[in-house]
Amino acid sequence: MATNRISSKQIMNLLDDARNRIGALEDDAATMKLNMDSRLSVIRNIQEYEEKQMKELTSLVDKGRWIEQANKIVLVRSDIVEGVYDIFGSTVHPKFLKEPNDIFNFKTVGGYSFKDNAVVSIDGIIKPRYKAMLMHDSITGQDICFDEFDNNRIELSVKINPGELLGTTEFNVIEIMPYLPGSFKIESLDIYSLQSYYMNDDNPDSSMPGEIKNVGVCRLLTDDKYNLYELKMKITLNFKNSNGKYPFGLKHLYFLNAEMNTESFVVCKIKQNKYIDTISEELTVVDQTGIVETTCREENIELFTDYASGIGIDAIATSKGLTNNPIPRDIKEFYMKYPIQRSTVSVQFNDINLR
Amino acid sequence: MSMILYNYRYRGPYEYDKFILNTMQLVNETDLLEKKLLNGDYGILKKEIDDLNTMIEELTGENCKLQRQLLFSLQIE
Numbered sequence: 452m453a454t455n456r457i458s459s460k461q462i463m464n465l466l467d468d469a470r471n472r473i474g475a476l477e478d479d480a481a482t483m484k485l486n487m488d489s490r491l492s493v494i495r496n497i498q499e500y501e502e503k504q505m506k507e508l509t510s511l512v513d514k515g516r517w518i519e520q521a522n523k524i525v526l527v528r529s530d531i532v533e534g535v536y537d538i539f540g541s542t543v544h545p546k547f548l549k550e551p552n553d554i555f556n557f558k559t560v561g562g563y564s565f566k567d568n569a570v571v572s573i574d575g576i577i578k579p580r581y582k583a584m585l586m587h588d589s590i591t592g593q594d595i596c597f598d599e600f601d602n603n604r605i606e607l608s609v610k611i612n613p614g615e616l617l618g619t620t621e622f623n624v625i626e627i628m629p630y631l632p633g634s635f636k637i638e639s640l641d642i643y644s645l646q647s648y649y650m651n652d653d654n655p656d657s658s659m660p661g662e663i664k665n666v667g668v669c670r671l672l673t674d675d676k677y678n679l680y681e682l683k684m685k686i687t688l689n690f691k692n693s694n695g696k697y698p699f700g701l702k703h704l705y706f707l708n709a710e711m712n713t714e715s716f717v718v719c720k721i722k723q724n725k726y727i728d729t730i731s732e733e734l735t736v737v738d739q740t741g742i743v744e745t746t747c748r749e750e751n752i753e754l755f756t757d758y759a760s761g762i763g764i765d766a767i768a769t770s771k772g773l774t775n776n777p778i779p780r781d782i783k784e785f786y787m788k789y790p791i792q793r794s795t796v797s798v799q800f801n802d803i804n805l806r
Numbered sequence: 807m808s809m810i811l812y813n814y815r816y817r818g819p820y821e822y823d824k825f826i827l828n829t830m831q832l833v834n835e836t837d838l839l840e841k842k843l844l845n846g847d848y849g850i851l852k853k854e855i856d857d858l859n860t861m862i863e864e865l866t867g868e869n870c871k872l873q874r875q876l877l878f879s880l881q882i883e
Binding site: 457462465466468469472473476479480483486487490491493494497500501504505507508511512523525527528539540541595628630631632633665667668702737796797 | 826829832833836839840843848851852854855861862866867868870871872873875878879880881882883
């Protein structure tokens with residue numbers, strides 16, 4: 452019986468295969484080391500930032516600042532008794548009529564699938580792992596978009612490749628989830644549409660009017676729907692870590708196409724520690740565009756002494772200038788019905804006089 | 807690792823056998839190394855990365871500690 456003899460070619464193939472497998476193991480080791488380093492860096496910076504924030508908060512509370520801000524209603528933290536709204540992170544916004552579409556992640560029966568047709572750069576440097584911010588959080592095995600920068604001013608850009616469009620890029624909501632909420636501010640946010648790209652127009656189609664301080668987990672609503680070509684954000688980083696670097700990273704940055712309920716509102720119960728005498732007409736709203744000095748009338752805000760079964764009882768007249776409208780009853784709490792037209796963080800009455 | 811010298815001119819067939827045996831040994835060693843790493847050090851490393859991912863999930867998100875601190879600071883600033 453003839454013995455099977457291995458040919459020279461088969462020998463060489465075996466050698467090649469062994470060499471490739473050794474190479475793959477080396478690559479795996481290098482990738483795992485990078486993955487581990489980036490994850491450890493995120494954890495280290497989160498812990499350091501948490502500690503710093505905790506110290507600052509403790510110092511503010513010690514100074515009694517908590518009591519002074521009783522006329523400020525941070526909507527997410529407030530006692531919302533009724534409403535048609537959605538909450539995400541720091542923001543309360545008009546209610547989504549149905550689950551919004553994410554332009555970079557399409558939903559399949561098996562979960563989300565990432566449409567890899569964009570380039571993400573920070574300060575003009577393109578790194579493949581920056582794209583992780585566009586991926587849906589549920590997609591496993593994704594990279595970490597987190598870096599430490601020497602400079603505290605950076606520019607983030609997300610640019611679509613119009614030659615490889617995988618479906619529509621129409622959106623009207625930007626959802627941001629940073630690794631370090633509150634550690635940076637967005638100085639400017641410019642949206643460039645595909646229409647402008649095709650028309651060779653270099654001007655942004657939409658720009659955010661103000662700056663957003665202490666950006667946390669939030670959703671920003673655009674003034675209209677746009678077909679995304681490019682988004683540019685100028686960011687100032689406020690936190691310097693012990694290495695003398697400025698850490699920054701986004702866990703996710705989603706571009707959502709949402710239909711919203713235009714009749715959205717919240718009813719908040721606001722408590723004071725003494726009887727309320729007057730409530731000012733003027734107030735300050737902190738929303739996605741920054742700080743807005745406005746009035747109850749402009750915002751269509753209604754105030755009531757009581758609220759039951761969806762109906763406000765005994766409307767409260769606000770006070771402005773010489774027009775003083777003291778509340779005739781002894782009440783320590785009132786209800787505010789606030790129509791939600793945009794992504795809002797807080798409402799602060801300029802004055803709530805107590806007696 | 808020193809270089810293996812093959813003296814084909816004088817030892818012909820024996821040297822070819824030596825080459826074949828060395829190649830087979832290299833392939834076997836690669837198999838063993840791969841198995842050892844995947845069942846040992848690499849496996850542990852992969853698990854550690856998974857653990858770090860879980861930790862990051864807990865430290866970040868819509869209702870993470872930093873986000874709660876931020877909301878608290880918005881109330882008092």
